Amino acid sequence: MKSEFDNDELVQRFLLGNLSESERAELEDRFFANDDFFQELLIGEDDLIDAYVRGELPAAEGSLFERCCLSTQAGRERVEFSRALFRSVSGDDPIALGAMAREADRNVAHSWWRSLFDGFANRRPALNFTLAAALLVVVLGGLWLLANRGRTRTAREEARTKHAPTVTPRDSSPSVETAEQQPASGDENSNPTPPKGTPQKPVPSSPMIATITLQPGMVRDEGGAAPLLLTGRATKVRLQLMLEGERYRQYRATLSTADGMKLWGRVIAEGTSGRSGSLALSLPADLLRNGDYVLALSGAKSDGKWESAADYSFRVVRK
Amino acid sequence: MKPLPRQKKGWDLSEKSLAGFMSVLDEDPERAGERYEILRRKLMKFFEWRGSTNADELADDTINRLARKIEEGEDIRNLFAYSSGMARLVWLEALKRQERARGAIEELHAAGQSSAETGSQRIECFELCLEGLPVENRALILDYYRAEKSSKIKLRKQLAEKLGTPINALRIRAHRIRLQLERCVGDCVRKSEEA
Numbered sequence: 001m002k003s004e005f006d007n008d009e010l011v012q013r014f015l016l017g018n019l020s021e022s023e024r025a026e027l028e029d030r031f032f033a034n035d036d037f038f039q040e041l042l043i044g045e046d047d048l049i050d051a052y053v054r055g056e057l058p059a060a061e062g063s064l065f066e067r068c069c070l071s072t073q074a075g076r077e078r079v080e081f082s083r084a085l086f087r088s089v090s091g092d093d094p095i096a097l098g099a100m101a102r103e104a105d106r107n108v109a110h111s112w113w114r115s116l117f118d119g120f121a122n123r124r125p126a127l128n129f130t131l132a133a134a135l136l137v138v139v140l141g142g143l144w145l146l147a148n149r150g151r152t153r154t155a156r157e158e159a160r161t162k163h164a165p166t167v168t169p170r171d172s173s174p175s176v177e178t179a180e181q182q183p184a185s186g187d188e189n190s191n192p193t194p195p196k197g198t199p200q201k202p203v204p205s206s207p208m209i210a211t212i213t214l215q216p217g218m219v220r221d222e223g224g225a226a227p228l229l230l231t232g233r234a235t236k237v238r239l240q241l242m243l244e245g246e247r248y249r250q251y252r253a254t255l256s257t258a259d260g261m262k263l264w265g266r267v268i269a270e271g272t273s274g275r276s277g278s279l280a281l282s283l284p285a286d287l288l289r290n291g292d293y294v295l296a297l298s299g300a301k302s303d304g305k306w307e308s309a310a311d312y313s314f315r316v317v318r319k
Numbered sequence: 320m321k322p323l324p325r326q327k328k329g330w331d332l333s334e335k336s337l338a339g340f341m342s343v344l345d346e347d348p349e350r351a352g353e354r355y356e357i358l359r360r361k362l363m364k365f366f367e368w369r370g371s372t373n374a375d376e377l378a379d380d381t382i383n384r385l386a387r388k389i390e391e392g393e394d395i396r397n398l399f400a401y402s403s404g405m406a407r408l409v410w411l412e413a414l415k416r417q418e419r420a421r422g423a424i425e426e427l428h429a430a431g432q433s434s435a436e437t438g439s440q441r442i443e444c445f446e447l448c449l450e451g452l453p454v455e456n457r458a459l460i461l462d463y464y465r466a467e468k469s470s471k472i473k474l475r476k477q478l479a480e481k482l483g484t485p486i487n488a489l490r491i492r493a494h495r496i497r498l499q500l501e502r503c504v505g506d507c508v509r510k511s512e513e514a
Contacts, residue, residue, distance in 0.1 A: 032399045032403040037359065050464070072367065098448070235447060
């Protein structure tokens, strides 16, 4: 294989569609004949996508990239993947921090957040918002540091001792094939449907997120709570809460069973949803059993006080 | 290369033509299966890089035509080299059938707005799939992609030295882990949307 950066410019021009037809055909012939060069192109494609996502491409190349690589669904998905990757590796990203906070939710006793909310309720209203924001920053920052330190330490220990790799011990945890299980040459990223008779690779399992969109006021006396069908494979539940009426810059969601037992809580800012006029919440699927649930949404007024914004009901049916 | 005849109507990949095709790839069936996957992947990327929106269909069409040529007795010494010519022909025909990439940018903007919700789900899927990686691979991919443009080359070389592996081997390894992760995320998003 050529050295690391020998083909960079050529590869980039090829991928951006910036070669003459004869140059392009020559390069295509080369990658068909040479698995190593094909590999170079695949890696170059990763680098190009990453450079675009990070805003490192000059304007002209950026425009070419959008023309060539964002005109297909596959291309757009690859860009979205790269965005997710960089959100994850940049430790100060709010989305990554949010994910760690969600992870931490699983381990936090209900009484903890309950007492926290109760504590806020008893303080002077003017301090509520500031304290909540400050506490959130401290908690998320601490979680990030702990998670990052633990992850790095664990990885080093694993690498040093060469133990068999371990995965978070969760039944529904996704599994991903290890790189070492892949073929040695340029087909490692293929996902073809080989004809009958050709060997098939095991398909890696993936996590599953069950999603339900809830309208405010979905209660049983209005035709039944919205059903949420959960299979054992679901690892997370995503609630898309449609908003009506007054908007708030901050919301508090509290999930309770039908008989009023509080299970879960979250303070969220509008804008965490991808859809205008709605909020998205994720919670661990294993929190929910068969039965009816109520999600109470409160909004923070300008004086920091919480007021009821909407209630959402849904019924969990596990299959 | 002389022009290929138009595809015969109703011609399907039979077991016999497939067997002939596979034997040209390699005499050993297992190795032939591997070579088949590599060839199909190359064909898919060929069409994808040309801007096709249905690269997998065109790749399959190309393989069918190659198999038919072999069945008809064409003496193909190097199937991979022959394939690029055949793929180019398939692409030219496909171009005639489709108006390529019209309004792609407008479509992008529309898709960007409508897929914001999916984007949020993709991030959650990403996190779950990342958790599912063996810790060593997870650490590697996070370290490898953490570096930004100015320090990328230097930091990746340092990482390679730390792991005691040549830089090219590290690049390939990171790429493979990334692709596995990408596949896991794609499956997760699709399953979640179907649910």
